[in-house]
Amino acid sequence: MSAQIIAIDAMGGDFGPRSIVQASIACLSATPSLHLTLVGQPSLLEDLIAGQSAADRSRLQVVAASEVIGMDERPSQALRGKPDSSMRVALELLRDGKAQACVSAGNTGALMALSRYVLKTLPGVDRPAMVAAIPTQTGYCQLLDLGANVDCSAEHLYQFAVMGSVAAQALGVYRPRVALLNIGTEDIKGNQQVKLAASLLQNARGLNYIGFVEGDGLYRGEADVVVCDGFVGNILLKSSEGLATMIGARIQALFRQGVFARMAGAMAMPLLKRLQADLAPARHNGASFLGLQGIVIKSHGSAGVQGFQSAIQRALIEIQEDLPQRLHGRLEDLLL
Amino acid sequence: MSAQIIAIDAMGGDFGPRSIVQASIACLSATPSLHLTLVGQPSLLEDLIAGQSAADRSRLQVVAASEVIGMDERPSQALRGKPDSSMRVALELLRDGKAQACVSAGNTGALMALSRYVLKTLPGVDRPAMVAAIPTQTGYCQLLDLGANVDCSAEHLYQFAVMGSVAAQALGVYRPRVALLNIGTEDIKGNQQVKLAASLLQNARGLNYIGFVEGDGLYRGEADVVVCDGFVGNILLKSSEGLATMIGARIQALFRQGVFARMAGAMAMPLLKRLQADLAPARHNGASFLGLQGIVIKSHGSAGVQGFQSAIQRALIEIQEDLPQRLHGRLEDLLL
Structure with missing residues (x-):
């Protein structure tokens, strides 16, 4: 090399x-x-x-x-x-x-x-995008944009989809499933940019576009690449970090309540720490500008x-x- | 009564x-x-x-x-x-x-x-909003809109802030801290609607407007009322539900790996189940149309x-x- x-x-x-x-x-x-x-x-x-x-x-x-x-x-x-x-x-x-x-x-x-x-x-x-790998129930998905582009047109979302797909392939995913983040999976859902981007993506050659994915679908691992504007992506990323931190803190608090809980906590803590590290990959692995x-x-x-x-x-x-x-x-x- | x-x-x-x-x-x-x-x-x-x-x-x-x-x-x-x-x-x-x-x-x-x-x-x-109580590190915050209004003007966000504040007061919060959800806390951050809504809220009489809050700040409990458009709110709510479910599943999986982990898991599971119920209040308590x-x-x-x-x-x-x-x-x- x-x-x-x-x-x-x-x-x-x-x-x-x-x-x-x-x-x-x-x-x-x-x-x-x-x-x-x-x-x-x-x-x-x-x-x-x-x-x-x-x-x-x-x-x-x-x-x-x-x-x-x-x-x-x-x-x-x-x-x-x-x-x-x-x-x-x-x-x-x-x-x-x-x-x-x-x-x-x-x-x-x-x-x-x-x-x-x-x-x-x-x-x-037109605009570079910021992407990071987000952990899901089945592996990882590449989420973009994460905050570089606050307002995005349908064309921008389309470009993000193409770039995210190539990045996922480079990271070893075969035929990455590309989805648009939306508030429902039916065609009528979402704002104008998202609906328009969907029609652009449906006609894209050689892109494995699978349609809309919702916030919970992202974490279920329904797509390898999830596309949204930078406002939504940043809110999703940071709220997820905040929630993971809060859950960690609550678990620690639960495990301090009483002798029995303390024992369970002492046994569980190393496992939970491993999980927490896995849940903050953007914090740990950095984001890439595409x-x-x-x-x-x-x-x-x-x-x-x-x-x-x-x-x-x-x-x-x-x-x-x-x-x-x-x-x-x-x-x-x-x-x- | x-x-x-x-x-x-x-x-x-x-x-x-x-x-x-x-x-x-x-x-x-x-x-x-x-x-x-x-x-x-x-x-x-x-x-x-x-x-x-x-x-x-x-x-x-x-x-x-x-x-x-x-x-x-x-x-x-x-x-x-x-x-x-x-x-x-x-x-x-x-x-x-x-x-x-x-x-x-x-x-x-x-x-x-x-x-x-x-x-x-x-x-x-102009438009009713959908609100639900989201758990935070210090209690709950009222998050709105959760999906009823996909595109929102600054005036809509302003109205949501007022309605959310009154709802929080009705639920027993004294002088609710009202914040706009944004991708940064500095004045220059965010899209036009959010920046404009901020200037409307700064001038609102009798509203305890505290400025911008980020996704992680929401879960840290920095505000009692968090305002955003319905697209962002719905994505935040559903991705949080998805993440909480994924963390639950991962914890269960961790606790199946080996005898030692199984013991810790058996002890920890009742505590974790309590936590999970607390983490999905929208699922459990319903959302209110304001x-x-x-x-x-x-x-x-x-x-x-x-x-x-x-x-x-x-x-x-x-x-x-x-x-x-x-x-x-x-x-x-x-x-x-």
């Missing part, structure tokens, strides 16, 4: 550069063909690297960037006001062929705006070391599968 | 009249001041009542309706094509003052369309006997609190 080079925005995220450096060095140890370029404040990053044992410096480079984009900053501000941000410099490394993917835990809106500006979208794609001329992975802002490692792993898979090129070919077939 | 009379659409729902009759008779036993009018096919209903012991017939009436609205029927069809449906006749009893509330487990879209047509909306209300000139409760189509009983209980509370009249007063203050 040839070498992979990934540019890391080392300054983004709620947890700071320390965890990112730690995750990066762990990934280098695990994957001998991997090279990483950490982008950010050089003295800070060099100090953090020096503090870690076993960093293979032949595969770990630091590139300077003098500015950092805040988690609350407006995308427009990030785009115009900070030409030397760590996020932007990392994306420029990708654009210039000095890296094959970019990973950031920073401000999502800024990352999307900068990605579009620096990398540009693939021909035929439709750009390059691979960009957004690690969850509040993910820890392990979350950032998983995001780098996802970038590696997309490099190996040459996802943007596959998308490009498929989109040419279907959209142009 | 004076008598309450509730009209029951005895033919609706996935589980059929048998469960509805059973639930009705149980409610009559529990509440001596309650009178019920079962609407549907008389011979069928009389047979079912005769099959139950201890039915106090002095408080249980049967009213004939020759037609039934199917669960998949279009609202327009239900409205025009079936003048003698059990749902419609039950609503007409309410309109004519022969009942103080109506409960149905039938087709949601048809129930909303018929309710609007037969009862009319309160002055100042903004009509009358009390209409929608019991979940797939709720069992207990679910229908809870829906009747919710109707009783709304009768005691005179919810439509309270809503009317508050809406006059705020909207007109």
Whole structure:
């Protein structure tokens, strides 16, 4: 296998550069063909690297960037006001062929705006989408868009469906079942965009479109790719995270009520912890931006070391599968 | 306490009249001041009542309706094509003052369309909304709209906020915290309708509007009333139901893996079952239609006997609190 080079925005995220450096060095140890370029404040990053044992410096480079984009900053501000941000410099490394993917835990809106500006979208794609794997009763489904596009036309939803299908195939799903998220499964249900997107998808060649799926159907595993606008997708993702957290907290509370419950709790807790980790894959594995001329992975802002490692792993898979090129070919077939 | 009379659409729902009759008779036993009018096919209903012991017939009436609205029927069809449906006749009893509330487990879209047509909306209300109590880390929040209104303007969201606040007060919440569901908490986030609704709500007198809440914030209990359009609300509600079911199934599966896990599972299962019941209140307690000139409760189509009983209980509370009249007063203050 040839070498992979990934540019890391080392300054983004709620947890700071320390965890990112730690995750990066762990990934280098695990994957001998991997090279990483950490982008950010050089003295800070060099100090953090020096503090870690076993960093293979032949595969770990630091590139300077003098500015950092805040988690609350407006995308427009990030785009115009900070030409030397760590996020932007990392994306420029990708654009210039000095890296094959970019990973950031920073401000999502800024990352999307900068990605579009620096990398540009693939021909035929109006708007890139954000996708993540959501656990279901039977495996996983790719849910998109997760918040990059608040208002979407039927054509946008159609493009998301095509991109989601290609991404699912790249991740190993044979003939992915593609569905539109809706509030009912009958033809008359839903808003105009969804109904119109359904008629576009019914006529799409070579796409395994299976119709509408409801919120509960998603978790029953009725589809491999579930398409919605970014407002709905973001609400679904975050409310699911919130509910899973609440259920975890309630279970822990139940298991504190009395001696009998405490015993059951002590026995059950390791099992439940495993389940909880499985239920927050977006937090753990990061989300992928689809439709750009390059691979960009957004690690969850509040993910820890392990979350950032998983995001780098996802970038590696997309490099190996040459996802943007596959998308490009498929989109040419279907959209142009 | 004076008598309450509730009209029951005895033919609706996935589980059929048998469960509805059973639930009705149980409610009559529990509440001596309650009178019920079962609407549907008389011979069928009389047979079912005769099959139950201890039915106090002095408080249980049967009213004939020759037609039934199917669960998949279009609202327009239900409205025009079936003048003698059990749902419609039950609503007409309410309109004519022969009942103080109506409960149905039938087709949601048809129930909303018929309710609007037969009862009319309160002055100042463009569209009634569907609300249910959702469990949170700190208690419950009233979530609306849950699917009655797919596309909503800022004014509709504003009206939902007012109605949700009054409903929460009627249920005993002092100065309910009202929030708009959004994909971020900063002012710049969200679609046009949500941003515009926020500016309307900021200027509303006497409403405890606290700003935006995200999907996870809802489950953290950050608000007592959470407002969104019916598309988003329905997706949130159903995906939450689906996720809770999936977590339950996964926990059961975990607890079957090996002897040790089986022991933990046997001890934990009663606790987990209690939790699961608590997590599906919409299924168990029914949803309320707000903004009509009358009390209409929608019991979940797939709720069992207990679910229908809870829906009747919710109707009783709304009768005691005179919810439509309270809503009317508050809406006059705020909207007109």
